[in-house]
Amino acid sequence: MAMVSPATPDFKPSQNRRPDAPDRPEDSVPTRIVLAMQGVTKSYPNGRVALRGVDLMIPEGDFVFLVGPSGAGKSTVIKLLIREELPTKGLVLLDGRDLGRLKRRDVPKVRRRIGVVFQDFKLLPNKTVRDNVGFALEVTGTPRRQIIPAVDRVLRVVGLTGQADQLPGQLSGGEQQRTAIARALVHNPRLFIADEPTGNLDPVISWEIIQLLLRINELGVTVLMATHNADVVTAVRRRVVALENGRIVRDELGAAYHRED
């Protein structure tokens, strides 16, 4: 039975990262590319073309906002990354591995290298915070004695140690999202994907979540966040990739939500 690498989310900054320029891979020493999309086109069976020739590179340690109006193709990008969908044309490479040619039985292994959170948290209501997080390790065959310390560590990262034994129903929206983030982190993923993580949260809580994601990024995890939240994107000034009608219309570092010309 294939075992997952022991989950040890201590999030040491990777060696390739330079503290002074964490978001500028192009002027740093050769950096590993976590995600590469090359000429990706995706059309659905109903004829809708969601993506047209998308090229996107995300180096290790990057923090990327994926923005754009509804239907621009953000969700499709994420579905391709978690291999929920396959590209019609082009390559999607995670750590150099072509997701389009992945064998079915290798899909779970790739998913363990990606942590993903959604607008609707997707927590199991009858499990405690601790069990929800541990579930991700349990169902991938991690021994129990490794699960407990790993869960404790990620709960510390997201600041939920005190709520570990509560059920999702007893938590606020922000705490639920932090539980989901902890679960996504517990496998020590190469790429952390957040799909509208603040969509259900009020502005103050949204800020807390963004701060948490930035902190996780500082700990060395590559983050891709799809969002509509213009205030957050503009305030944080990170790399912004804007999609429109399935095309990348802008890819700027330290940018705002909207084009600033």
Added chain:
Amino acid sequence: MVRFMAFSIRRAWHGFWKNGLMSLAATATMVLVLVLLAGLIILVTGLNATLDYVQSEVQVVAYLKDSTTQQDVIALETTLQRMPQVTQVKFVSKAQAYQDFLARHPGEADVINSLPNNPLPASLQINLSDPSNYVDVATYLNSEPGVDHVMNIQQTVEQLNTVIGVLQTGGTVLLVIVGLIVLFIVVNTIRLAVVARADEIEIMRLVGASDAFIRWPFIIEGAMVGLFGAAITNVLLLLSQGPITGFMAEYFKVLPVEASATVGPTIGLIVLGAGVGIGVLGSFLSVRSYLIR
């Protein structure tokens, strides 16, 4: 592997009890199905037993004239026993025939007692190695002066055979149809139980659980539904064994054996196998639709 098994069984167990209502529905459906199955099996087995019994019974009966002497009877018996087609010859005296009649129709003793003398003839009951040899034996018997007339049980057997054949085919067809309908119902009930936990499956897929980790807990849970269903069904069967035997005795009067006594353990095993099989199949089919993408 051990960890995987422990995980699957633990999750199946939790899944079964945490989704109590769904498990109850699935188990109840399972019990209905299995009771139906067991009933049909008992019926068909009863029919078969009847057929076997009748076939093994005396195949030719030669009724003897009252005037026939003891010596004539012995001579007849000896000749018959020498015939290769004959496996067994049994002499039933007039007195024995009277006793048999009383035993079979206890209420009608008055009828026979009202007659001046015993009207029942003595007879020779002959078993044949092969029922189709009937003609040779009958021809011989008819030529004997002591024989009043020869009755061919074979004819009766053939008629019975036709009736039972129709019933058996009908029963089997019914069993298959009912089985399919019921399989459909059970699979759908289990599917509902799986659908109720679709979010759980989705999360498992998202965090990178392999198909085996997703599938096996549900399959074990299906087996549990089958196991519980079979256990309940068997208890019901056990409780109703008395009445069933009574029913069998009532409707298959010729049947000398207690059908449920011989059939019991076999039916228990069939019920168990069918229950677990249907449960596992139902879960497998239900989860499959979530895994294939």
